[in-house]
Amino acid sequence: MIWLVWRQHRLQALFAVLGLAVLAAFLVPTSLQMRHAFDRAGLDDCLPKASRVQVVQTGPGGPGQDNDLVAACKERADRFTSRFGYLGNVGVLLWFLPLLAGLFWGAPLVARELEHGTHRLVWTQGVSRTRWALAKFGLVGGGVVLLAAGFALLVTWWRLPLDQAAGRQYLSPGPIYDLIGPVPIGYALFAVALGVLAGALTRRTQAAMAVTLVGFLVTRIVVEFMVRPNLLSPARRIFPVAGTTMPNELVRDWIVRAGVYSATGRRLDGGTLGAYSSQYCGPQLSGKCDAGQGVGTYNQELFFSSDRIWLVQGIETALFVALAVLLLLAAVQWIRRRRLA
Amino acid sequence: MTAALETTGLGKRYRRTWALRDCTLAVPEGRVAALVGPNGAGKTTLLHLAVGLLGPTTGAIRLLGQPSGGAGLLERVGFVAQDAPLYRDFTAADLLTLGRKLNRRFDDQLARERLRQLGIPLDRRVGSLSGGQHAQVALVLALAKRPELLLLDEPLASLDPLARREFLQTLMGSVAEQGATVVLSSHLLADLERVCDYLIVLSHAQVQVLGVVDELLEQHRLLVGPYREQPFPIPGVAQVVRSSHTERQASLLVRTNGPINDPAWRVREVSLEDLVLAYLADPSAGTLPGPLAHADRLEVQA
Numbered sequence: 001m002i003w004l005v006w007r008q009h010r011l012q013a014l015f016a017v018l019g020l021a022v023l024a025a026f027l028v029p030t031s032l033q034m035r036h037a038f039d040r041a042g043l044d045d046c047l048p049k050a051s052r053v054q055v056v057q058t059g060p061g062g063p064g065q066d067n068d069l070v071a072a073c074k075e076r077a078d079r080f081t082s083r084f085g086y087l088g089n090v091g092v093l094l095w096f097l098p099l100l101a102g103l104f105w106g107a108p109l110v111a112r113e114l115e116h117g118t119h120r121l122v123w124t125q126g127v128s129r130t131r132w133a134l135a136k137f138g139l140v141g142g143g144v145v146l147l148a149a150g151f152a153l154l155v156t157w158w159r160l161p162l163d164q165a166a167g168r169q170y171l172s173p174g175p176i177y178d179l180i181g182p183v184p185i186g187y188a189l190f191a192v193a194l195g196v197l198a199g200a201l202t203r204r205t206q207a208a209m210a211v212t213l214v215g216f217l218v219t220r221i222v223v224e225f226m227v228r229p230n231l232l233s234p235a236r237r238i239f240p241v242a243g244t245t246m247p248n249e250l251v252r253d254w255i256v257r258a259g260v261y262s263a264t265g266r267r268l269d270g271g272t273l274g275a276y277s278s279q280y281c282g283p284q285l286s287g288k289c290d291a292g293q294g295v296g297t298y299n300q301e302l303f304f305s306s307d308r309i310w311l312v313q314g315i316e317t318a319l320f321v322a323l324a325v326l327l328l329l330a331a332v333q334w335i336r337r338r339r340l341a
Numbered sequence: 342m343t344a345a346l347e348t349t350g351l352g353k354r355y356r357r358t359w360a361l362r363d364c365t366l367a368v369p370e371g372r373v374a375a376l377v378g379p380n381g382a383g384k385t386t387l388l389h390l391a392v393g394l395l396g397p398t399t400g401a402i403r404l405l406g407q408p409s410g411g412a413g414l415l416e417r418v419g420f421v422a423q424d425a426p427l428y429r430d431f432t433a434a435d436l437l438t439l440g441r442k443l444n445r446r447f448d449d450q451l452a453r454e455r456l457r458q459l460g461i462p463l464d465r466r467v468g469s470l471s472g473g474q475h476a477q478v479a480l481v482l483a484l485a486k487r488p489e490l491l492l493l494d495e496p497l498a499s500l501d502p503l504a505r506r507e508f509l510q511t512l513m514g515s516v517a518e519q520g521a522t523v524v525l526s527s528h529l530l531a532d533l534e535r536v537c538d539y540l541i542v543l544s545h546a547q548v549q550v551l552g553v554v555d556e557l558l559e560q561h562r563l564l565v566g567p568y569r570e571q572p573f574p575i576p577g578v579a580q581v582v583r584s585s586h587t588e589r590q591a592s593l594l595v596r597t598n599g600p601i602n603d604p605a606w607r608v609r610e611v612s613l614e615d616l617v618l619a620y621l622a623d624p625s626a627g628t629l630p631g632p633l634a635h636a637d638r639l640e641v642q643a
Contacts, residue, residue: 003442007435008428117426121479124392125443126416126486 001127001135009140012105016147020154023094027158034084038161041080046073047164051250055239070248077165077250088162092175094155098187099216101144106195107208109140110331114203133332137196141189141328148188156180167250171304172224173274177254181313186320191216193324197331219323223316225273229256231315234302241297246280252306263296271300343406345370345490345522346391350400353386360386362546364400368524368539372553373516375533376526377617378543384526385423387543388494391524392420405489416444419488419521423495425479429468433461433478437485444486452485455511473504477511484515491516491523497532509536530617542617544624554613561616564593566606577601583619594619 006013038044050073053066113119123129159180163169169176177183194215199208234256239245241260247253258278259271270277278299304312344367351364361383368374376384389395390402393410402409405417427436433456440447456463459481461474470478476496483491493512497505513536516523524541527533540557542550550557561582564575568591579598584591594611601608611619 001442004439007431007438116429117422117424118428120389120394120420120422121426121428121482122439122443123394124415124418124420124422125440126413126445127443128412 001131002139004122005136005139009105009143013143016143020147020150023151024154027154030087031158031161034087034161037083038080038165041076043073043076043080043161043165046076047250050074051167051248051252053248054251055245056248057244070250074250077167080165081162084162088159088166088176091155091159091179094151094179095175097151098148098184098191099213101148101188102191102193102195102212102216103209105140105144106192107199107212108205109136109192109196109199110335111199111203111205111208114199115205130332130336133335137193137328137332141192141324144188144192145185148185149182151188152180152182152184155184164252168247168253168255168303170276171254171256172228174224174254177309177313178224181310182317183313183320186317186324187216187220189324190219190320190327193327193331194219197327197334200331200334223319227319228312228316229273229302231312232304232308234304235308237301237303239299241279241299242281242295247301253301253303254306254309254312256302256304258299258301261298261300263298268297343370344368344403345372345405346374346492346524347403348387348390348400349402351387351390351397351402352399353383353390353395354398359398359546361390361543364543364548366541366548366551368522368541370522371520372539373513373523373537374525374539374541375530375537376524376541376543377530377533378526378528378549379621380528382528382543383546384528384543385494386546388420388422388492388524388526391492392418416446416486417489419483419486419491421476421479421483421493421496424499425476425496427467427475427479427482430466432464432466433470434463436467436478436482437463440482440485446487448485448487451487452481455481455484455515459507459511471504472499473501473507476500476504476508480508480511484511484519487519488521491521493523493525495526495528497527497529505532512536530614534613540613540617542620544621547624549624550617550620557616558611558613560596561611562595562597562601563609563611563615564591564595564601564606565609566591566593566603575601575603575606577603582616583622 046069050070053070056070057067110119113122122132156179159176163176163180166176171177178187191212195208195212198211198215199205202208202211237247239247255276257271257273258276259267260269260277260279261267261271269279278301279297280299346366346368348364348366351361352359353361364383364387376387378384386395390397391404391409392415404414407414428439431439437447437449437452440452441449453463456478459474459477461470461478467475467478476499480493480496483493491512496512497508500508509532512523512525515521525533525537538554540550540552540554541548564578568586568589575595577597577599578593578595578601580596581593582596583594586592594615
C-alpha cells in the first residue's frame with residue numbers, strides 16, 4: 001500500500017516540495033533583509049527592553065526614563081513597519097494555502113477513484129478497503145502535516161521581525177495569528193480531511209471541492225470569532241479614557257476585545273467580536289474625547305499575553321487536528337460500510 | 342460438486358427499483374459461464390455483489406464456498422470491471438507492481454510473459470495503449486492473481502473483432518492452464534458462444550435461463566409444422582417458449598421432456614443464440630430450467 005500511495009501521489013508531493021522551495025526562495029531573502037534592517041535600526045536592542053514596560057505616560061505627566069525609551073523605540077519600530085509592512089500584506093495571501101491543500105489534494109483523493117472507476121480495480125485486490133483507506137489517508141495526512149509544519153516554521157520565522165516591531169496584535173480576525181505557530185498545520189490537515197470525506201460522500205471531485213471550500217471557510221470563521229476568544233480566559237486590563245497613562249503598544253499582547261465603557265459599565269464603543277476600540281485622551285476631557293462620554297469612561301481590554309498565545313494556538317491546532325481525524329475516520333467508515341459500486 | 346459462485350434469493354434494490362431480484366443460481370466449479378442479458382438486466386449488479394462492491398438488499402452470495410466479503414477471499418478472485426478501469430498514468434510495469442504489492446500470490450512472471458507475448462510494452466503508460474491492449478492488460482492483471490474464480494464484466498464491449506478474438510484466446514489459454522471458473526458478462530451472446538459451456542440469462546433483474554449449454558441445447562428443439570388456430574398438445578413438448586406463424590406454417594421453439602415423434606412436425610436443433618433470444622423475447626416464458634430444478638440436478642450429480 002505504501003508503494004501504491006507513493007506512486008499515486010509522488011507528483012503531488014514533488015510539486016508541493018517545489019512550491020515550498022519557491023516560497024522559501026522568496027521568504028528567506030526578504031526575511032534576511034528585514035532582519036538586517038531590524039538590527040541596523042537598533043530594534044533588536046531596544047524592543048526587548050521597551051516591551052517590558054507595560055504602561056506609558058501620556059501628555060504632560062512628566063516623562064520618565066522608561067517613557068523616553070519606549071517613545072524612541074516606537075518611532076523606530078513604526079519606521080520599520082512602514083517600510084516592510086507591504087511584505088506582511090503580501091504574506092496574507094499565504095492564508096489560502098491550507099485551503100488549496102484541501103481543494104487539490106483532499107477533494108480528489110477518493111472522488112477521483114470513484115469518478116474513474118479505479119476503486120473497482122483497487123478494492124478488488126487482496127488488500128481490504130479498510131486497509132486501503134487507512135494507509136492512503138494516513139500517508140497523505142502525514143505528508144500534509146510534514147509540509148504544513150515546514151510551511152508554518154518558514155512563515156513564522158519569516159514574519160518574526162515584522163511581528164516584533166508591530167507589538168500588539170488583534171486576535172480575530174487575525175490574518176497574522178492564522179499564519180504563524182502550529183495553527184496552519186491544523187488548518188491544512190482539516191481542509192484535506194474535509195475534502196476526503198466530501199469526495200467519498202459526493203463521489204465527484206468538483207462537488208467535493210465546493211463542499212470543502214464552503215465547509216472550510218464556515219468552520220474557520222466560526223472558530224475564529226466564536227471559539228478562539230473563549231479557548232482560555234483572557235486577562236483583563238482597565239484604564240481611563242482621560243488620564244495620563246496608557247498601555248505600551250510595543251508589548252506583544254494579543255487583544256481579544258477592546259472597548260470604551262461608561263462609568264456605569266455601559267459599552268459605548270467597540271468591545272464586540274472583531275470590533276476593537278480604545279481612546280486615549282489627555283488628563284482633561286475636552287473636544288472629541290468629551291463628546292457624549294462624560295466623566296468616568298474607561299477603556300477595557302481583554303487580551304492574551306505573548307506567552308499565553310502559544311497555548312491558545314496549541315489548543316486551536318489540537319481542535320482542528322481532532323476534527324480532521326474525526327472526518328477521516330468517518331470517511332474510512334463510509335468506505336468500509338457503504339458499498340460504493 | 343461445489344459451486345464456485347452461488348447465490349440464494351439475492352436481491353439488490355436502488356431506492357424503489359430492483360436491479361436484481363430473487364436471484365438463486367450456482368455456477369459449478371470449472372465452468373466458463375456466460376452471463377447474458379439486455380442492458381440493465383442486472384449483470385453488473387450481480388458481479389458487483391459478488392466482489393463486495395455492492396451489498397445485497399436481500400439474500401446471500403457465496404464465492405468459492407465463502408460468503409462474499411470474507412477475509413482473503415478477493416485474493417482468490419480475479420475481477421475486471423466494465424471498461425477495465427486502470428490507473429491511466431501507470432505503466433504496465435507499475436500495474437504489475439500494484440498487483441504484487443496488493444496480493445500475496447501474484448504471479449509476476451506469468452504476467453510479464455503474457456504481456457511480452459501480446460507485445461504490450463511494460464514501460465508505456467496504459468492510458469496511451471489501444472483499447473484492445475488496455476483490456477488485455479486488465480485481464481493479465483486479473484489472471485496473474487492465479488484466481489480460482491474469474492469475473493469479467495463486459496470485457497469485450499469496447500473491442501474490435503480481432504481484439505475480441507485475441508482477448509478470448511488469452512483468456513481461454515490461461516483458464517485451461519489454471520483451471521479457474523470464469524463468469525463473463527455480455528449483452529451479446531455471439532461473443533461468448535464459442536467459449537462458454539454454462540449459461541445464465543438475466544432479464545428484468547431476474548434469472549431466466551440457467552444451465553449447462555449442452556443440456557440446454559439438448560432440451561430445446563425448433564418445430565416446424567402446420568399452423569392451426571387452436572393450440573394442441575404435442576407429445577414430448579413440456580413448454581412452448583416462443584411461437585411464430587405464417588398462414589400455413591407455424592414454428593415453435595419448445596422445451597422438450599421426451600422424444601418428439603409426431604410426423605406433422607419437422608424437428609430441428611436450435612442454436613444457443615436462438616434459444617436465448619426466444620427466452621428474452623418473452624420474459625414470462627418462465628425461468629427455465631429454473632434455478633431450483635438445477636439445484637436438484639446438482640445434487641443428483643453429486
